[in-house]
Amino acid sequence: MRKSFGAVRALISADLTLAPGSIHALVGENGAGKSTLVKIIGGLYRRDDGEFLLEGESVDFRSTREAKEAGIAVIYQEPTLFPDLSVAENIFVGRQPYTRFGGIDRAKMRRETSELTRRLGVPIDPDREARGLSIADQQVVEIAKSISIGAKVIIMDEPTAALSGIEVDRLMGIARQLRDEGRGLIFISHRFDEVFALCDTITVMRDGSYIATNPVEDVTEDAIIRQMVGRSVENLFPKEETTVGAAVLEVENLSSPGIFEDVSFTVRSGEIVCFAGLVGAGRSEIARAVFGIDRYESGTVTIGGRTVPAKNPMAAMRLGMGFVPEDRRKQGLAMSAGVQSNITLAIRESLAKLGFITSSLEEPSARIWASRLQVKTHALDTEASMLSGGNQQKVVLGKWLATQPKILIVDEPTRGIDVGTKAEVHRLLSELAGTGVAVLMISSELPEVLGMADRVLVVREGRITAELPREKATPENVMYAATHATEEAA
Template identity: 45%
Template sequence: MDIVMENIHKAFGKNRVLEGVDIHIHEGEVHALMGENGAGKSTLMNILTGLHKKDEGRVTIDGKETTFENPKEAEKFGIAFIHQELNIWPHLTVLENLFINKEPISSFGLIQTRKMKAVASEQFERLGLSIPLNKEACECSVGEQQMIEIAKALMTDAKVIIMDEPTAALTDREIQKLFGVIQSLQKSGVSIVYISHRMEEIFSICDTITVMRDGRTVDTTPIPRTSFDEVVRKMVGRELTDRFPSREANVGEAVLRVEGLSRKGSFHNINFEARSGEIVGVAGLMGAGRTEIMRTIFGLDGKYEGHIYMNGKKETIKSPRQAVQLGLGLITEDRKEEGLILDFSIRDNIALPSLTSFTKNAFIQEKEESDFVDLLIKRLTIKTESAQTEAQHLSGGNQQKVVIAKWIGIGPRVLILDEPTRGVDVGAKREIYQLMNELTDRGVAIIMVSSELPEVLGMSDRILVIHEGNLAGELSKEEADQEKIMTLATGGNGHG
């Protein structure tokens, strides 16, 4: 299937999202689509698959002008879109999610469960997956849910598959499996549109790259003819001197200390401290228990064993409200479900944790609140027409900045960041890194959980590695490298 999109324009009200975009997707190629958050990548693909209607331009498929009325029509035609925000029904089984609205029915009107299991098992074998088909989707990790979505798209026998940030929640092992599947699909003539902010992946798996900026096509180039620095320059319209800003840590006293922290079935006997002015990186494979440890410290998951100390004083943290009062902030891994109230405005989302500081005699001081929110929007360069814009209308990277803004607003002593740059473009990533440096300069202790090893190595002063719910080791900035971290994360001795 050969797809050409020419001079595509799209506006939502006064907001012009696309202003003359061109892209040519050849049969059997892996075509990278890159650009900063808000550049219009997802909107362009939503136009191709019939979710949005274009204002101008034309789409031709195999030489014939084509318009789809809705995504289902596009899927029947052979174009599948795996969205960044997963379309999973949490209380249905894995099998039910794979076949939702597509269940095979016998001549007697009965669902053919045996046939469903056979097709699903064959697809899982192809992907190297071992997720039980009768497991509820809500019990699956984010990485497993992502692989279920990929399996679902492959079962439609698609000729073109659009993948929006497909590896954001996957382990290195799962990423390698996915790359193997992409290569086998490519050999059978399937085209992949690969939307990602992970430059290493783009250069590893893609044939061609189209770069977008501010709703326009900047360039389309074969991967062998370009470079990391050139792509970044085209994306952001300026030079980014270093991927990670340099930092000089001025480390002080321990602000947070945990001793013998345990939670049955999740993690055991965790001991570490976070000092003022430092960034402690937390690495490990998906499902190792990193997120569960942070949620427990923040009072999200109920009872635990062991001790938590804040500023040298032992505390029993029973709720997030208590954690916030003690000076703890947590930016969760899942911004849509836990980090934002999507139908609230940016202003309300940012101000929510800090409302008491604007309240006088039970009344909110609106000007103070407004000034506070505007300052954070400006400082974090959140791209929006107004502070009244609902959070759901922002791009993924700008949503992440709103989540960070709301926690910075409480003036935390300890800020826990769980996958802080997931789905965030290279320019916005650097802004988040600079912000982390500014916070540590002010004496904030930062704990950063990340699955991106370059990020862990580039930003951390110390690195904790978690393996199967245990603290496998601690590495200093000087001794840490990818090999040592991965060795510890898989149960080996990182100092060997």
């Protein structure tokens, strides 16, 4: 396969062979061409050149509808259900069954939906509105939809990125069930433990080109990483020794009943403090309240001794706080705007002249940060939606670094990005701490927490159950505090 977008060669030479009754991993750094290849298979893009065979027949899909009718389904990291429609309506949207009197046969839709979700081991009420479903249940609905159209090929693009451990296990069980039914699955993930536990074959891509295909039992994680990045990533957590200074961020007795309670902590200059804990423990909610996105009922937040008004992100920004959210696409970027506009979004007021902002005023600052963070784009006006996940994350980081923050909060900074870009993000956070910036990081990946933190604050059910210095932050200590009450953990 070959595909270009103007001067950008997204796919130089991509090869993939999928067998029925198998789960085939597709791995590579962000920007390696995985998403472009998947979008060609799914009918969103048309290839420029190359051969595409489905069951031995040459195909050239001109739309996603044609791909679906041929038996190909794509399930993305963030499901694309219609939130105001019911589960049954989402599964049958565009192809509703009709009664002999010409009306929609809703009873049949409900019946078949119940059977599909029961068959997947996750019974869901067919009349339930999609808006209230968890990400995991939305993915089950997407899978049920793919089965209902008779999909022979199911592509799962980063399906576990936003799931808890139990939800991941459930999804992997469903994937194995689909494999045993004779369907072919393409599984895209940056989590190697899942790849090696679930898949039978791994194909590696790099810089738009095919690199290698191997049975899982014939390769190691280190070998896959070398193929992905063209080098060994020996130091994934390049933590630098820094001089810890005075307190920058101080949070005292912060409470929001039912969400978090009596939260107090300090982050000092040159220090990386990590929030650890299980999904749903309240880590992100605390961070959002500290920055002023969410309300809290009592407590105080101060930066350099100055009180940050509650529910006022602009005030937090003016006092030197930056916030990189967990969901970069919905909360961190203006997806239809260019790289330049996104990087300068938080400093436009300082760049404007006589109240006006122009591209020439934005360009110098945007170019500095795009270059420093090595954002891979052919032009600064490239829409954020056209960038890979790793490059989108770099743009979000660039936006906040351009504000020269005193305290930077980063929520899941490496979620959904490849191992090479992870090392770059870790290096950047370590360098920031070295310049005196206070960093508060939230991560669900325990190796990342242990590798980067000077101190670990463990959150359980909205309370901080333990504060562990780097030398005492072992996997056992962190997990014990994440699963036990404050008194027991202490």
